[in-house]
Amino acid sequence: MVYPQLDQSESHPAREKHTPLTLWYTQPATQWTEALPVGNGRLGAMVFGGVATERLQLNEDTLWSGHPREGDNPAAIQYLPFVREAVFAGDYARADKFIKHMQGPFNQSYLPFGDLYISTDETEENPLHPFDPLSYRRSLDLETAVAETTYTTGGVTFTRQVFASAPDNAIVMRLTCDQPGALNLTIRMDSPLRHRVTAWGTSLMLRGKAPQHVDPSYLQSENPIIYTSTDLTDEKEKNPLKSVQSVDSLTFAALLNARVAGGATTAEDDRLHITGADEVVLLLCMATSFTGFDKREGLNPIARITPMMAALHGKPYAALLQAHLNDYQPLFRRVELDLGSLSNEHLPTDERIRQFQADPDPALVSLLFQYGRYLLIASSRPGTQPANLQGIWNDMVRPPWSSNWTTNINTQMNYWPAEIANLAECHLPLFDLIRALSVNGAKTARINYGCRGWCSHHNADLWAQSAPVGNYGGGQPMWANFALSGPWLCFHLWEHYAFSGDEAFLRDVAYPLMQGAAEFCLDWLVEDGEGHLVTCPAISCENAFVTPDGVTAQTAMATAQDMALIAQHFDNCLAAAAVLGIDDDFVAEVRNARQRLYPLKIARDGSIQEWAGPGGAGADWQSQDPHHRHISHLIGLYPGNLITEDATPDLFAACKRALNLRGDESTGWSMAWKVNCWARLHDGDRAFKVLLQLFTPVDAGEGNWQRGGVYPNLFDAHPPFQIDGNFGATAGIAEMLVQSHTGVIELLPALPAAWPTGSVKGLRARGGFEVDIAWRDGKLTEATIRSLRGNACRIALREGATVACDGTPVAVQQANGRCAFTTEAGKVYHVEAG
Numbered sequence: 101m102v103y104p105q106l107d108q109s110e111s112h113p114a115r116e117k118h119t120p121l122t123l124w125y126t127q128p129a130t131q132w133t134e135a136l137p138v139g140n141g142r143l144g145a146m147v148f149g150g151v152a153t154e155r156l157q158l159n160e161d162t163l164w165s166g167h168p169r170e171g172d173n174p175a176a177i178q179y180l181p182f183v184r185e186a187v188f189a190g191d192y193a194r195a196d197k198f199i200k201h202m203q204g205p206f207n208q209s210y211l212p213f214g215d216l217y218i219s220t221d222e223t224e225e226n227p228l229h230p231f232d233p234l235s236y237r238r239s240l241d242l243e244t245a246v247a248e249t250t251y252t253t254g255g256v257t258f259t260r261q262v263f264a265s266a267p268d269n270a271i272v273m274r275l276t277c278d279q280p281g282a283l284n285l286t287i288r289m290d291s292p293l294r295h296r297v298t299a300w301g302t303s304l305m306l307r308g309k310a311p312q313h314v315d316p317s318y319l320q321s322e323n324p325i326i327y328t329s330t331d332l333t334d335e336k337e338k339n340p341l342k343s344v345q346s347v348d349s350l351t352f353a354a355l356l357n358a359r360v361a362g363g364a365t366t367a368e369d370d371r372l373h374i375t376g377a378d379e380v381v382l383l384l385c386m387a388t389s390f391t392g393f394d395k396r397e398g399l400n401p402i403a404r405i406t407p408m409m410a411a412l413h414g415k416p417y418a419a420l421l422q423a424h425l426n427d428y429q430p431l432f433r434r435v436e437l438d439l440g441s442l443s444n445e446h447l448p449t450d451e452r453i454r455q456f457q458a459d460p461d462p463a464l465v466s467l468l469f470q471y472g473r474y475l476l477i478a479s480s481r482p483g484t485q486p487a488n489l490q491g492i493w494n495d496m497v498r499p500p501w502s503s504n505w506t507t508n509i510n511t512q513m514n515y516w517p518a519e520i521a522n523l524a525e526c527h528l529p530l531f532d533l534i535r536a537l538s539v540n541g542a543k544t545a546r547i548n549y550g551c552r553g554w555c556s557h558h559n560a561d562l563w564a565q566s567a568p569v570g571n572y573g574g575g576q577p578m579w580a581n582f583a584l585s586g587p588w589l590c591f592h593l594w595e596h597y598a599f600s601g602d603e604a605f606l607r608d609v610a611y612p613l614m615q616g617a618a619e620f621c622l623d624w625l626v627e628d629g630e631g632h633l634v635t636c637p638a639i640s641c642e643n644a645f646v647t648p649d650g651v652t653a654q655t656a657m658a659t660a661q662d663m664a665l666i667a668q669h670f671d672n673c674l675a676a677a678a679v680l681g682i683d684d685d686f687v688a689e690v691r692n693a694r695q696r697l698y699p700l701k702i703a704r705d706g707s708i709q710e711w712a713g714p715g716g717a718g719a720d721w722q723s724q725d726p727h728h729r730h731i732s733h734l735i736g737l738y739p740g741n742l743i744t745e746d747a748t749p750d751l752f753a754a755c756k757r758a759l760n761l762r763g764d765e766s767t768g769w770s771m772a773w774k775v776n777c778w779a780r781l782h783d784g785d786r787a788f789k790v791l792l793q794l795f796t797p798v799d800a801g802e803g804n805w806q807r808g809g810v811y812p813n814l815f816d817a818h819p820p821f822q823i824d825g826n827f828g829a830t831a832g833i834a835e836m837l838v839q840s841h842t843g844v845i846e847l848l849p850a851l852p853a854a855w856p857t858g859s860v861k862g863l864r865a866r867g868g869f870e871v872d873i874a875w876r877d878g879k880l881t882e883a884t885i886r887s888l889r890g891n892a893c894r895i896a897l898r899e900g901a902t903v904a905c906d907g908t909p910v911a912v913q914q915a916n917g918r919c920a921f922t923t924e925a926g927k928v929y930h931v932e933a934g
Contacts, residue, residue: 120441120463121470123449123814124239125149128249131800132157132495133811133821134450136240136247138271140264141481141529143386144492145216145271147262149238149249154260156216156273157495161485162390163352164562165314166208171540171567176202176548183637183655184626188714192645192653199577199637199655202548203570207561209314210488210503212495213352213386214291214306218275220258221284242467242474245428246421256282265424266481269408272420273382281362283377288370289354292497294327299367304356307402310388312349317498319571325497352388353401355409359383359417381417385409393536393564431477434522435862437466437833439855450812456795462855465791465833471814472517472830475823476526480514485562486529487514491823500820505533505560507585508641509730513769513824515592516739516776516831519599520838522862522870527596531609533560534589538613541566541586545620549583553619556585558641578639578654583624584662586617587669591739594672601868601889603679611676615686618673621666622693628714632698634658635666638712641732644724645711652724658698658712660733668740670694700736700743700751707758708733708751727763729770731777734758738776741841745782756781764790768808768816772828779835779850787836788852794829837873840865844918845895847873847880867891868925883931890925894918900934 128149129135135146135157144159179201186195235252250259257278264271277283287304289297295308315324328348358365363377374380385408389398412420439462444455452464479491489510494503505511511530518527541554544566549555557568558579570580593610596602625633636657644654670690677687703709704720710733712718736742737755745752759777766774771794778787796809798817808825809817816825836850837860845865859874868889874881885893896918903910903919905927912919923929 119241119243120445121242121467122239123242123467123471124237125448125450125812126236128236128238129813133800133815133817134813136238136813137475137478137491137493138240138245138247138262138264139478139492140266140269141477141479141484141492142266142269143264143271144479145262145264146493146495147238147240147247147249149247149260151236151251151253152220154218154220154249156262156271157493158213158216158271158354158384158386159492159494160213160352160386160388161492162388162562163211163213163310163350164208165211165311165349166561166563167312167348167350168394168396168563169205171204171207171565172544172547173202173204173567173572174547176568177550180549187636187655187657188629190713190717192647192655192713193651195637195655196577196653199581200570200573200575202568203572203575203580204567205565206316206319206569206571207502207504207559207565208563209316209497209499210490210494210562211310211314211497212292214289214293214295214308214354216356216382216384217288217290218382219286219288242432242470243429244425245432245474245478255279258282263421263424264478265420265427267423267427268412268415268420269385270412271384271386272417272424273384274417275380275382277378280378281376283363283374283380285372285374285377285380287356287358287372287374287382289356293352297370299370299372301367302358302360302365302372303367304370304372305402306354308352310350310352311497314498314502316502317496317500319574350388350390350398351401352386353405354384354386355402355405357383357409357412383409383412385412390562393562394539428477431523431525432470432473435470435473435860437469437858437860439463439466439858449814450797453795453797453810453812453814457792460792460854462858464795468795468810468814468826469830469833472826473521473523475826476514476517476521476523476830479823480526480529482525482528484529486511486533487823487827489822489824500818500822502559502561506558507556507560507589508558508579508582509732509773510769510822510824511560512588512592512739513773513828513831515827517827517834518592519595520834520864521830522864524596524600524864527592530589530592531596533564534593534613535609536564537566537586537589538616540564541620542616545623549624551620551623553616553621553623554586555583555617555620555624556589558582558585576654577637578644579642581637581655582639582641584621584635584665587621587665588735590614590617590669591672594676597676597679598866599864599868601891606676607680611680611682614669614673614676618669618690619686621669622689625666625693625697628657628698631696632658633693633696634698634712635662638662640710641730643710643728643730643732645718645721646724647717647721656711656713656718660700660708660710661735663698663700664733664736664740664742667694667697668736668742670697671742702750702754705757705761706754707761708754726761727766729767731758731762731770731773734777738773738780738835744842746842752781756783765793766808767818767822768794768810768825769818769822769828771808772816772825772832775829775832776835779832780839780841782850784836784850784852785854787832787850788854791829791832794825834863838863838865838871840867840869843867843894845869845871845885845893847871847883847896848875851875851878853878867893869893880933882933885923885929885931887923887925887927887929890923892920893923893929894920895931897931898934902932902934903929904932905929
C-alpha cells in the first residue's frame, strides 16, 4: 500500500486531531526506528501501527544475559608499575601494550523480551473492505503518553490506544470500532529468546529463558550467544509456580489477558482468536527472575506476574487510563516551553524533520525538548533500572554496544536533564546503580589496583560489573581502561543535592558514595616529579594521540579529562563536607591533594591540552581524529563548572578553540554535548547551529556511524540509535535558557536569534529554585522565581530590574549586573526586567 504524501494545504482528518506535543504520521512503521515508544520505567513497547498486523515490540528492564560473576583481574596490579614506568619514560606504545594485561571480561547485554502481534481481517488490499489511506493516522501524544492508531476500512473506523501504566504495572491496549461486531483478531506472542507460549480461555502466557552469555555485537565470535544446558523442558522447570530459581541465567514470563465486549474468544495452541467484538482491552504483565545485582537466586517470574494481573481484575479501561494519567501528567506538566511556531507545525513529524534544515521550526525544537523529558519518564522511575544506551527499548539479542550503561559519557548524558528539566525523581535509578557499582567497585579497586574506595570503568551491566572490559587484552585502552567513571557518576549525586538542597540525601546517600570514589582517586594519583599529582595511566575517552615523532598511542598521564574529573569531584566533596559540617582526616587529605593536582593547560594550538606526558610533553600532540566525537577534555566546561568566563577566561577561550577544531557535525549524542558546551560559552547562535545539525534526518538503514541526526520517530541517531542524544538535546535546550552552575542564576544566557520571542515555565536552578521566563525581541520581559528551600537568590539582571513578592517590593542588592535577595520557602518572586 502506498500512503499519500501531504502538502501543507491538503485536508486530512489526522491534521484536525493535531496537538503541538504530538508525534504523528500518515503511514505505519516499517522499521523499528519509525515505531513509537511507550514505557513506565520498567516495561517498554514500540508500537508499529500496522493495519493488517499490529506489532508491539516488548522490553522489561531487568531482562539481561548473564548472572553475577567475578570480573576483577589480579594480574592488573602486577602490570600497573610497568605501565607507569613506560609512560614516564615516554614509551607510550609500550604502555599501550602493557595496559591491555589489566583488562577484564566484556559485560552482558540488555535483551529484547518479545513481540505481541495482533492480526486483523482489515487488510490494506481487500477489495471487499476498501482501505482509505487518507484516513490513516498513528500518533504519540506526549501530554497523555498514549500511542494511538486509527484508520478506516470497509466503511468502519478502527482505533487502537496503547499506554504503559506505572501504577498498574502493565501495558494496556484498547481496540475499538465504530460499528458493532467489527473486531476480528488473532493474538499471539513471540520472542527471539528461547521460549514457549500457551493459550487458554482469554489468556496467553509466554515463558522464556535468557542466554547465560552474549558477546558484544562488535566482537567477532563463533558462538556469541550461549545458553545453559538447562532449557524450558528440563525437570526443574516443570513446576511453573516454584518460587525460587537458581540463577545461571534469568527466566522471564508474560501474561496477557483479553477483555472482550460483544464477541467470542477461543484459545488455540499458542494464540487467541476473537470474533465479532465491539471492543477488546488487552492487559499485559511482564517480569523476570532478577532479584539483585549480586543474587544468584531468583524469583519465578510467573509468581510475580500472576498477582500483578489479579490486581487489575475489576478495573475498567477508563479507570486504568485515569490512574495512568494521574501518575504521568504531574511529572510531565511541570515544564512548558514555547519557542514560537511556523506553518509547517501541522505537517506529519517525519515531514517536519525533512524540512527543518531549510525552514527551522521552533515548535519542533520544543517537541524534541519535551520528547526527551517524556523518554526519561518512560525509561527511568524510582525502583526501576536506570535508562541504558537505548533507554528501555531494544529489539536485538546483540544490540549495538550491548545496550548497556556506557559510563564514559553516555550514561551520564542520559541524566543531564533530570534536575534542570524538573524530573528529579527520574534521577533516582542512577543512584541505585552507583550504589551497586560501589560494592563491586570496592573489590575492583583493591584487587586490580591496591587502592582504597571504589572505582568503575567504561561499561556496566545489570550485574554491576565494575572491572574494566576488553576480554583480557582484546580491548583498546582508550575505552577499556578508563578507570574514573566513578567520580563522573558522582557528579550526579552532588547535582541532585545542589538543585534540591536535600541534606538528608546528601548525608545518607550521596556523601558516602562520593567519599569512596574520592578515596580511590587519592590512591590512584601519583607524583609527576615536578610537584604535581597526576593520573597515570590516563586516557582521553575513545581518542588516540599522535606525538611529533609520529607515534600513535592511547595511554598517557594527566589527561584533561582525568584531571578535570578529579578536580571537580574533589571540589564537590569539599562543598558537601562543608554543608554537613565534616572536617576530618579525609577532608584534609582531599583539600591538600586538590591544591597539588596537575592543572588544566592550553595547547600550542590554543585549545585545551587533551593529553600530557612527562616534562611538559603533550602540548603539541595531535588528535588521531581531529574531529573526534568525544570532547572529554572539555568536561571542566560542561558538565563541570571548573571553567567559567569570569573565573578562568583563558581556559574559557581555549574551550571555544577546542570546539571549533572538533567541528560541529558528528554523531547525534556528540552534537548534543556540543549544544551544552556552546550554551555554557554563551553563544546561543552557535548552539542553535549545532542543534540544526542534530535534526539531520537519518534513515533506519543508515550505516555511517559518524554522521548523526534523528530518526523518523525522533530517536537520536548515533547512528545507530542511542537515546543519550535525546537527553543531551533536552539538557542543552534548557541550558540555553537557564544556567546556575556559577551560583548565580542566568536567564537567557545563550538565547539564539532564531527564538526571538517565547517563554518557558518550570525549569529548575541550583539552590532550590524553579524558574519561569518570558522574553520578546530577544530580551527578557519578566521572570518568576519559586523558592523551594528559602535560600538567598543570586541572579544576573540588568540595572533597573525589580523584584516583588505578593505584590510587595523586595529589597535587592545590585552590583555588576547581578542582584541578590533573601527568600522564604514556598514564596513566589516576580522579576520585571529593567
